[in-house]
Amino acid sequence: MKPTDIKDPEYFHKVVDCQYACPAHTPVPEYIRLIAEGKYTEAYMINWDSNVFPGVLGRTCDRPCEPACRRGRVEEEPVAICRLKRVAADNKDDVKHLMPKGPFKQNGKKIALIGAGPASLTVARDLAPLGYEIHLYDEQKLGGGFMRSQIPSFRLPETVLNEEVDYILDLGIHQHFNHYVESLKELLTKDYDAIFVGTGAPRGRDLPDMTGRKEGAANIHIGINWLGSVAFEHTSKIGKNVIVLGGGNTAMDCCRTARRLGGENVKVIVRSPFAEMKASPWEKEDAQHEDIPIIDNHVPKSFVVENGKLTGMTFEKVHAVYDEAGKRKLVPTGDADVFYPADDVLVAIGQENSFPWIERDCGIEFDKWEMPTVNETTFVSTNPKVFFGGDAAWGPKNVITAVAHGHQAAISIDLMCKGEDLNKRLDPMVNLISQKMGIHEWGYDSAVVSDERYVVPQADKKVTLTNRKKEVELGFDPIAGFKEAQRCFNCDVQTVFTENKCIECDACVDICPTACITFTENAESETDLRAMLKMPANNKTQDIYVSDTLPTARVMVKDENFCLHCGLCAERCPTAAWDMQKFFYNVTKADNSCYHHQK
Amino acid sequence: MTYIRPKFRNPELPKNKLGYTLAYYEGALSTLCAGCGHDSISAAIVQSAYDLDIEPHMLAKLSGIGCSSKTPAYFLSNSHGFNSVHGRMPSVATGANLANRDLIYFGVSGDGDTASIGMGQFVHAVRRNLNMVYIVMNNGCYGLTKGQDSATADYGSKNKSGNVNLFESIDLASLAIELGATFVAQSFSGDKTQMVPLMKAAMKHPGFAFINIISPCVTFNNNLGSTKSYDFVRDHVEATSTIDFVPTMKEISVNYEKGSHKEVTMHDGSVIQLHKLSDAWDPLDRQSAMNAIINAKAKNEILTGLLYLNPDSQDLHSLLQTSDQPLNTMGEKELCPGNDALKEINAGLR
The missing domain is CATH 3.50.50.60 (FAD/NAD(P)-binding domain)
Incomplete structure (x- = not known):
């Protein structure tokens, strides 16, 4: 097998299972570490940059990250990633000053967003700071879409939702609430440079x-x-x-x-x-x-x-x-x-889905299931001015998927308005930094705790069942939040191997608690090599990391599957051929000012 | 300090016949220097004990003093252990073995503990053919006291501060053969595929099984000019044979070319399969083994593998015709039969 190309950002991204599984690719271990440090505001802002609704998602997310969590492969339960997000949201300080602040210098372009759910709000947040004039339409009297109408307030208090919706509306969004858009055709005749459809999947089956x-x-x-x-x-x-x-x-x-x-x-x-x-x-x-x-x-x-x-x-x-x-x-x-x-x-x-308000002759192609044809990368429909995202694009999913769509649609709208090719999208922002601080010291808590998953306390049933608005879950307190955060393996702190430093002493092989590392002759195919390892690499969804050929004509092969990121391979390496390096991966958005502001 | 081994193990670890995974044979986390060859030897011991389905309580690990002699803390935590005085491990092993012949005695020593302070003890354990495994983790220097040359440092080898060794080295393998050891092997800590079958065969051998393992000291003896560095050993290692250890009842699956293949059946029916890489040597012939070592030395080669084996080995208990029942399981009545019995013995000697 050829050596693994670790310069491809997707290689290490895939190792951070939670982040990779998240539709918005939120840098999960990064914010979990910040929570453990008590830096709730910073943790919140990393989330806000990535998923726009940390307080909402910390209560209601479908958590595709948790089944992916590596911890679930070596013990019963994954890290309570979702509820840790809530810890950041509940305990943060004022964050308003960390967010883009208007009035923004206008660029003269006007965008209409139909439906005020998570997808549209994300588009609004990403585009408003760039000077777009954003017009947000919704038939209800308040923004939030299905986060408001379908998630009961005993799971998501209105105050939490209002706060996060308002962060976006306060960016100078023109609000057209109580306004049902009846005709796309009519809207297209107005002077909008682009229209984003984020109307969800509003029809319940009967x-x-x-x-x-x-x-x-x-x-x-x-x-x-x-x-x-x-x-x-x-x-x-x-x-x-x-x-x-x-x-x-x-x-x-x-x-x-x-x-x-x-x-x-x-x-x-x-x-x-x-x-x-x-x-x-x-x-x-x-x-x-x-x-x-x-x-x-x-x-x-x-x-x-x-x-x-x-x-x-x-x-x-x-x-x-x-x-x-x-x-x-x-x-x-x-x-x-x-x-x-x-x-x-x-x-x-x-x-x-249901689009009675979209005329079938305004350039938008619909398939036999009455779903619009939408490009999976750019989110543009067959009408170059009309974009779709959230449930409206491909049917019911969840909030975090809608947010991910919103970010990508915003990039497309921005490119389109600048007259650029929608497919020329920027790579993610990536960083890889050594965490070595001393012989047994790392810039992260490398010790792996054995604690089992902590249970989120709930309010008394007698109270919650009589008051529809009383939130059932009380959330982790800061101490439980710290303990739960410590369960995170820090999978973003990567094991990076440098061939020409290795003296093949086997120290890493001997110390690895989960038998991930093997020095072996190379094989022609990945399947053969996987079978030749100290512990066969049976989980094909997880990559193997293959080095270049070493002096003994062997290669180092690491199965990423059960790696605990404990850093013992690097601690036992006499020549620092192994190093623990923190990988940061941030999806590029139309507006990255929020991320840069934090730096 | 973050130097803590996580509790989690690979959940797919297989179990041996006793239902234990490899983890059950582990020891505490090593405090030796990062990259020390000794850690690889410890890992090979763990693997061998797991592979042989050894009940941990049926094995006793014994050691003297030194970096090597610390290692019993880092393997087989569930076994018996005795960390003795410097160079005195052989006498402790002898005593233990005489008291309870049922255990596997696994002695771990270093070049200082064996070739210097313990030489007087070592040679007698060899010539008595005490039933034990005796491993020397040989790094040619006194790592625990900042790396001075030891008695196994080769003549002409350069140490870390640039000084060249003026003295002849003691070759432990030829010494053991000379003194009548019945199982003599040499290996390199960087070669687990060779170490593991050697250790397994050594544990099954009824008699003194000696394995001299070159184990580089990364901190004090891994420099250019040293004859015990990783690079030097890799460049000069000359395997006599590849070895497979086949436990009893297991079908033999490896096929070698005719002529180069030798099978030795052990007393319990297990088989050592040797695939000889050199024809000018017979591992069952003492003279031939001695010659092979001397020839290799002349060519500046480090000969590894099983060098000599006497399949008709009679261990100390057989030679002394001691009781089959371990002494430690006998009661006072059997051990001290009283004055009448003594009188009878004395009368028999008159």
């Missing part, structure tokens, strides 16, 4: 043809609409017996909200087996903790309406059968259908 759907309509609600109506305080009550249909996070938010609005017997009933539900495991746990049973393997069959009033639903019992390809089929068990009584039913079985 069961329109199910028996009793029409007759029971008064007590059958579409989950996301109902949550929105609760958030904007149009709804404040629900019946005592509630059935929530669906197994995703919206279903979990619906059932928990229902518990707070008078639902005493709230049940989640879902088609799939419990383990395969779409909801995040912790959200399922939180629902169960609030005495909400989750009944799986039940397919809804009909709404039962008596005397014009909904009384419940019937379900068919199924079990999952898998074919050779692993494809699931839900097969009826043959048991009699079951009836569950209900005063109200919340339908939370998915959501989809």
Whole structure:
């Protein structure tokens, strides 16, 4: 195998599993170290630069980083990355002076953003400091999009959301709230240089043809609409017996909200087996903790309406059968259908995109699923002036994905307005600095702690179930935050190997606690080399680091998979052929003033 | 200070027949200099004990004084250990072995501990064919006292301060053969593929198994002009053979060319397979082994591998015809049978 090219920023980026898995590539270990040091403001600003909504995400993120966390490969639980972000947000000082401050010198370009959710707000934040005149449209009276309408305030307090939305609105954004854009065509005739569509996936799926759907309509609600109506305080009550249909996070938010609005017997009933539900495991746990049973393997069959009033639903019992390809089929068990009584039913079985306001003849191509054709790198549609991002681009995902889209769309809009090629995008900002300070001293806490994951404390159920706005999670206090932060392996502190210093003494091989390092003859293929290691490198998703040929005609091969970044290889290296070097990777944005300001 | 070994191990580590992973055979974190050859030898000991499915409590590690003699702290934490007086490890090993013949005795010593202060003890353990493994971690200098030349430093070798050694060195391997050792090997700390099978064979050998391992001292004897530096040893090492140790009942899978291949069956049925790299030498012949060492020395080569093996080795217990039952498991009644028994013995001698 050829030697690994560590100059390619993506090689070490991939080693920082959490950052690599994050759609916005937030420099996770960097901010976790800052939290451990008590530098909450700095930790917050690294987040703000990267993901724009640290306080919101520290409570509600889907956390793609956590399943990726290396710690989860050597012990039970990954680092509580998401909830550590909240520690930074909760304990920071005033950060306003660290953010770009208007008025900005205008560049004469006008941009319209449709929908005031995370994608649009990110575009606004990235472009406003560059002098763009930003016009933000939303049908609601406040900004935030689905962060406001679909995430209940017992998970995300309004104050937290308002604070982070306001940081952006305060950049001199022209706000057009309570303004539903009815026609893109009409907007295109106005003098906007670019239009960004960040309207989310606003239509909740229904069961329109199910028996009793029409007759029971008064007590059958579409989950996301109902949550929105609760958030904007149009709804404040629900019946005592509630059935929530669906197994995703919206279903979990619906059932928990229902518990707070008078639902005493709230049940989640879902088609799939419990383990395969779409909801995040912790959200399922939180629902169960609030005495909400989750009944799986039940397919809804009909709404039962008596005397014009909904009384419940019937379900068919199924079990999952898998074919050779692993494809699931839900097969009826043959048991009699079951009836569950209900005063109200919340339908939370998915959501989809809907663009009734976009005329099909304004240059935007739509596919057979009525989805716009959007370039995956530049986010431009087939109309060069119109960009899409967030759920509006490719269907429902999450906040952090919407933010990542927003950053990229902002770069494209900026390039387009400057008349430059949208594909000429700048590389990420990368840095690699030695952490060596002494024989046993490093510029990071290299010791690996054995602590198990700390549990985030919750407020008393008696209080939270009676007050919809009372936040359930209390967050880590600074001490627990420190302890949890110490669980981080600092995967961004890279093991960097210099061939011509190595005397092949084997000290690194002998000391490595997880048997990552091997000196071996080289092999033709990666597959062969992986099998030849001291411990075969079985995890193909993790790279192997191969050196150039050494004096004994062997190569050094390091399997990145189980590396604890403890630095012992470098400590035991007599010639500093191994060094621990901190890798910093920051995605380039349209406006990097925030990052430069911190430096 | 951050010099702490994490608790986590590779979760895919395999288990040996006893259900232990390699980690179970580890010791404390080494405090020797970074890059010390001794650490590689410790790692080879860990690997050998794991591979042989040794119950840690069935092994005793013994040492004297020196950098080498510190290493038993860094391997086999779950085994017995005795860190004795400087150069006196052989007598402690002899006593322990006589009291309990069932354990594997694993002696670790250095060039100072063996070739200088302990020479008087070493030679007698060899000639008695005490059943033990005796490893010398040989770096040709007194690393613990700032690197003075030791008795195994080669004539003409240059030390770190530029002084050339004026004295002849003691060649421990030829000395051991001379004194009647029944298993004599030489190796290099930078070559685990050779060290591990040698150690495994040594542990299975019934008698004195001596392995002299060149182990560079990175701090005091890894300079240009030293004959015990990593670079010098790598350039001058001459393996006599490649060696495989095949435990009992395991199918032999390696096939060598005819003529160069030698198999030696050990007393427990395990097999040492030697693939000879030189024809002018027979590892079962003492004279031939001696000649090979002398010839290599003349050519400025360091001969490694299994140099000499006597398959008919009779260890000290066999020679003395001691009881099969270890003395330490006997009660007072058996050990002190009383006046009548003594009288009987005395009468038998009249």
